[in-house]
Each structure stands twice: as structure tokens, then as C-alpha cells.
Amino acid sequence: MTLTTVPMSIDVGGRSRTLSLVEGAAAPGRALLLVFHGSKQTGVAHRRFTGGSFDALAESGAAVVAYLDGYQRNWNDARKESAFPARVENVDDVSFTRRVIADLVASHDIDPRRVYAAGYSNGGQMVLRLLHEAPELFAGVAIVAATMPVPESFLAPASDPEPVPTPVLLIHGTRDPVVPYEGGRFPAWVRRFLKVDGVGRSAPETARYLARRNGILGDPVVADLPTGGQHRARTWVEQTDFREEGRPPVRLLTVHGGGHTVPGPRRAPFVLGRTAQDISAAPLLAEFLEITASGGRRLSA
Template identity: 55%
Template sequence: MPSTLTTTRGSVTVAGATRTFTSVGTTAPGDAKPLILVFHGSGQTGDKHRAFTGGVFDALAARGALVAYLDGYRGNWNDARRESHFPARKADIDDVGFVRAVITTLAADRRIDPGRVYAVGYSNGGQMVFRLAHEAPDLLAGATVIAATMPAPENFLAHQEPRAPLPVLLVHGTKDPIVSYQGGTMNWALRTVFKAGGLTWSATRTARYFAERNGITTEPTTIRLPKQRTADRTEVERTTYEANGVPSVVLYTIHGGGHTVPGPSSSAPMVVGRTSHQLDTADLITQFFDL
């Protein structure tokens, strides 16, 4: 009999505050599952991000993982960017503590394997994943960042734990109107709307940075992937950094793609750019992390 997906609301207490999340998983019995932590973008909640992406990450739950859509504080994450001025940063919300508490709670009843926790972040949520990779690498078995690039060192306040090699998957559109593929700083209007700013690196420099953190010094290989849907005006290029004995770093460049999450469907408005249907982000995550 096929397993069905169940959706459950959960909460944890961190620094005296109640923090919430939505978990999605199957009813199938078995060993402890890998955990996928999903971090939404600015102004969203976990549930809103789930709708915004067309539920693309639910496919990971259907394949046997537990997917947890976490809720930021008043729509944002304390992402450690110096030039972030939204409430989560101004109030110095303990989002790293929130992540630890969620993992501990879900591991307590053996629903998940704490050694197989993967963070997936979009936009401001991607910045939060960057923070986790530096401040709490012990929590993660891998990281996926979509539509976000590394802050320049002078714009990044996260303290850094000793480097731990980490497989990193990056996805970014060349026509992203909010977070430029080329890096740099947001214009005045975007800084005002999102209450964030400061210098960020390009997507390619971000990929090289994480490769070097893993000890990869060789040049990457880049290939243009065949189009899966001819009517889709985006095209995809994959750049892979790899070396023997260390985790890989892969950057998927979505030529013509916007500030969106690639997948079979999406509710993203056109104002944030084109959503690529050439890729399914859930498939990328499944293959890259061997879930």
C-alpha cells in the first residue's frame, strides 16, 4: 500500500520564544530519515515558501526524507550580514539556536538521523544557510543555496568555527533582478524594500570560495546541459569543483533565470523573473547528496 504524505505543525522554545515549523513526511515505517531544513526568503513563512515553489521540496519527503519548512522571525532570518536591518537582525534573534532545537526535537523520537541533516535556503534563507555553514558546520551534512551569494568579508559578521568540508550545491539565475548573479550591491530601492544591503560576491566567486574551503584547488569543469523543454527560454550550465577525498561544490547557472527556485511548477510572480523548468531542484538535491 503506498505511503502518504502527512503535514504537521511543530514548535520549539528558544531563548524564551516560541518558534514554529511545518514538517512533511511519509507514513512509511523504517530507519531514521534524512532531514531537509528549508529556509524561506524575505517576507515569507515556511508555508508561503512551500506554495511559492509549487511544493517542489515535498518530492524529497515522498522519497523518504523528512522536510521541515522553518518560519523566520517576522518574515526574515538573522543572516549575519552587517547591512541587514530587518527585525531578525536588529533583535539578534538566535536562529542558529532555533535550528539546533529543531534537529534535537526531531531526533529525540528517532524520526530523523542527526548525521544526515541538509539545509536548503532561498534568498535571505540562503544567507542563513551561509551562516550555518560557518557557525554550525557540525549540524550539516550538506548545503543548498538558491538565489543568494556570499557576503563580502566586511559585510559578514558570522564567527567561524574550524573549517569542515561540506558538499555545497548552488543555483542562481543570470537575470535575477534582486540578487545579482555578478554580485555587487543592491540599488537604493531594493535596499529600502528588503532592509538589506552591503557588498556580495558573484555566484562564481561564491562557488570557488566554498571549493577552496573544501581544499579544492583545481579548475572546475563546466558543461551546458541539453534543454529538456524547448518552450522554456532558460538554459542551464553546470560548473563542478571536485577533488579526490573531499566533498564537491556544484554551481548551476540558470541563463535567463530570475530570483526563483527551478522546478516543474511555481507560483512565483513574474516581477522576480523567469522560473526555469529545465531543472527540478528536488532532483538536484536527491542526486547531489545521494538521498
């Protein structure tokens, strides 16, 4: 299927905001996937960074994929101590997200009940903010290389349980040099270079926190995720599932040996650590959140 990429511009509160839209053949009632990039990136840069793997959702006819651009290459993710322009100027990225969804639902025949978000690093933090301020927008989300801030570092309102429970997929490397898997404060070099700060929960604590907000109080089920690939000696994946009848699930994929990276076909720069290439975030997201083409065909992992 031929893909079409269309740059778009939207005025939100007097600011011109941009995104790149990727779609295949038009189909009624398609899903919409919003992709939020990491610090110092743009939507186009993140598309390259992930090897265009999320485009497969558009190619299969399952969804329209929108790569959103943060303000001056960052998102106002509600981390209290951060000092990049989007945060300092209190850019309204929640309204930007709402506007993108409303416009694309109207113009591209998208089912408003099938809107999803995927965020990496600062983009993952932005998705966490959206879960707290506008959870009704999404049928499910995926968060890569980002953890939940502790209450003292988070400006968005928190409620327990969540008013709109949402399925959540988390992916995090145990050797992430930017956002520590074990939680705590950002490393000093990250604070200086990216102008981010604050204290985060660990990845497992983040998963448990989100599960509790979904009303899941029991212990998770933990198992190795079989990949059978040639890279297992470098990275391997452990799957932690929080599930309860009638509650949206939360899944944490722990990439043992993995860095501050998005699993998939494109290897990240070495400074970010190892990239798991026996799995790919895009089909894992599609399977977990049940984003399928009209014929029910899932993306292969």
C-alpha cells in the same frame, strides 16, 4: 504515499518559534531536510512558492522535510548592514536550527549524519551563516539565489579551510533582479523594500570561495546541463563543478536568463524574473547530495 503535515512550536531562548513538518510513512534512519524561506515569506508560503516540490522527498520515504519559519518573516543571516527585525534584534537562528535538529532526531528516528539544509534568498544567506558557525550539523546544503557576503558585510566567523568541509549545491539566475549574479550591493529598491543591505560576491566567486574552504584548489569543469525541455529558449543551465579526490564537491548551476526564482513546477511572480521549469531544485538537490529512499530510488528530474 500519504503525506502528513504537522505544525510545530519550539521555545528557543524565550521566543516561540514555529515550523511545519512534512513526512510520509515512518522509516528508521531517514534523512532530514530543513528548508529556509526567503524574505517576506513563511515556511508555508515558501512551500506554495516552490509548488510543494520538496515534499517529494517525504513522499518517496527519503526524508522528513521541515519548513522553518523565520522571525517576523526573515532570518538573522549575519549580514552586517541589514535592518529587518531578525537582524536588528539579533535573533538566535543558529540555536533555533540546532534545537529543531535535536528534537526531530529524537522524535522521528532521523539519522543525525543525514541532515541537510536548503535555503532560498535570505534563507540561502542563513544557510551560508550556518556553514560558517555550525557546519558540523549538515551532511550537505543547497543555496538558491544567494551569494556569499564580502568580509566587511559578514558578521559570522570565517576560516580557511573550513573545519568541517561540506558538499554545496548553488543555483543562481543570471538575471536575478534582487541578488545580482555578478555580485555587488543590493539594488536600491531591494534595500528599501526588504531592508537588506551589504555587498556580495558574484555567484561564481561564491562557488570558488566555498570550494576553497573544502580544500579544492583546482579549476572547475564547466558544461551545459541537458534538459531537453520546451523552455530552453527562455532559460538554459550551465553546470560548474569543483571536484577533487577526497574533498566534498561544490556545484554551481547557472540559470542563464533565470531570475530570483527556484527552478521547478511553480512559476514565480513576473517581478522576480523567469523561472526555469525544465529542471527542478528538489531532485537536483536529492541527486547531488545523495538523499535517497531506503531502496535507493532517486527522485526523477
